[in-house]
Amino acid sequence: MKKQKILVIGAGGQLGTELVQGLWKVYGQENVIATDIKDPQEVLAQARFEILDVLKQKQLFEFIKKNEITQIYHLAAVLSATGEKNPKFAWHLNMDGLIHVLDAAVEFKVEKVYWPSSIAVFGPTTPRHQTPQHTVMEPSTIYGISKLAGERWCAWYHRNKGVDVRSLRYPGLIGYKSKPGGGTTDYAVDIFFKALTEKRYECFLRPDAYLPMMYMEDAVKATLDLMEAPAEKITVRAAYNISAMSFCPQELASEIKKHIPDFEIAYNPDYRQAIADSWPASINDTQARQDWGWQPQYNLARMTEDILHHLPRLLAEKV
Numbered sequence: 590m591k592k593q594k595i596l597v598i599g600a601g602g603q604l605g606t607e608l609v610q611g612l613w614k615v616y617g618q619e620n621v622i623a624t625d626i627k628d629p630q631e632v633l634a635q636a637r638f639e640i641l642d643v644l645k646q647k648q649l650f651e652f653i654k655k656n657e658i659t660q661i662y663h664l665a666a667v668l669s670a671t672g673e674k675n676p677k678f679a680w681h682l683n684m685d686g687l688i689h690v691l692d693a694a695v696e697f698k699v700e701k702v703y704w705p706s707s708i709a710v711f712g713p714t715t716p717r718h719q720t721p722q723h724t725v726m727e728p729s730t731i732y733g734i735s736k737l738a739g740e741r742w743c744a745w746y747h748r749n750k751g752v753d754v755r756s757l758r759y760p761g762l763i764g765y766k767s768k769p770g771g772g773t774t775d776y777a778v779d780i781f782f783k784a785l786t787e788k789r790y791e792c793f794l795r796p797d798a799y800l801p802m803m804y805m806e807d808a809v810k811a812t813l814d815l816m817e818a819p820a821e822k823i824t825v826r827a828a829y830n831i832s833a834m835s836f837c838p839q840e841l842a843s844e845i846k847k848h849i850p851d852f853e854i855a856y857n858p859d860y861r862q863a864i865a866d867s868w869p870a871s872i873n874d875t876q877a878r879q880d881w882g883w884q885p886q887y888n889l890a891r892m893t894e895d896i897l898h899h900l901p902r903l904l905a906e907k908v
C-alpha cells in the first residue's frame with residue numbers, strides 16, 4: 590500500500606481533537622497533519638500542526654500538492670445553533686469549504702475523503718422514531734440544509750468524478766477532552782463540566798427532549814472503520830445513518846446523580862428547543878451495520894461512568 594499522508598481540516602474542534610489522536614495510532618504521528626484556522630490545543634501541538642483556511646482555495650490546493658496528501662478529513666463547519674445566528678456565513682463555510690476539498694481531491698487524485706454529515710439533515714416531516722436511511726428530508730436549520738446539500742455533492746462527485754468520499758450522519762457527539770461549540774446537542778457535554786465544578790446545570794432544552802447521541806470513542810471508531818472499509822462495501826455515497834443511544838436531559842441528569850447525588854438540574858428552554866424538536870429521537874442504522882459492520886460500544890450508563898472517571902483529573906490538571 591502507498592504510504593498515507595493524512596490531512597485533517599478543522600482539527601481543533603471537538604471531533605477533530607480526538608479523531609487526530611485516533612489517526613496517529615493507525616498511521617503514525619508523522620503522517621497526520623492537523624490544521625485549523627486558530628492555534629492548536631496542547632494535545633495537537635505534540636505533533637504536526639499548521640494553520641490552514643479551507644476557504645482559501647489557492648492556499649489549500651498548494652498545501653495538498655506540497656504535502657502529497659493521500660487522504661483528507663474535512664471537519665471544519667458551523668454547527669446548528671451558531672448557524673441560525675449567522676446563516677450566510679454557515680452556508681459559505683459549510684458549502685464552499687466542502688467543494689474546495691472535493692475539487693482538490695479530483696485535481697490531486699486524493700485517494701479518500703471523509704466529510705461529516707449529521708442528523709440535522711432530517712426535519713420535522715421526517716419519521717421521528719427509528720428514522721430510516723432513506724426517508725423524507727426537509728431540514729429546517731441552515732446547518733441541516735447545508736449538510737443535506739453536502740451529502741448530494743458528495744454523491745455527485747463520487748458518481749461523476751470518481752472521488753472516494755465517505756460520510757456519517759453523526760448524532761450529538763459527547764466527549765470530555767475538549768468543549769464543543771455551537772451545537773444543539775452540546776448540553777450533553779456541558780452538563781458533565783457543570784456537574785463536577787458547580788453541582789448544578791441549567792439546561793437549554795426541555796427535560797423530555799429525546800435526541801440520538803454517541804460517545805466520542807464510538808464516533809472515532811465509526812469514522813476509522815468506515816474509512817478502512819473496502820470501497821465495494823460502501824453502498825451509500827451520501828452519508829450513513831449511525832446510532833448508539835438516545836436519551837433526554839432528565840435521563841442524563843438521573844444517570845449523573847447516581848455518581849454525584851447532590852447534582853441538580855434546572856430547565857430554561859431557548860431557541861435551541863425548536864431545533865431539537867425538528868430532529869429525530871432515534872435512528873435506524875441497519876445499513877451501516879450490514880455494509881461495514883458498525884457496532885457501538887457505549888450506552889448511557891457506560892459513557893457516564895467513563896466521563897466521570899476521567900474528567901475530574903483533567904479538570905484538576907487545568908487548575
Ligand code: AKB
Nearest residue numbers: 668669707772773774
Ligand atoms: C449540533 O447539535 O449541531 C451537532 C449535530 C447534531 O450535528 N452536534
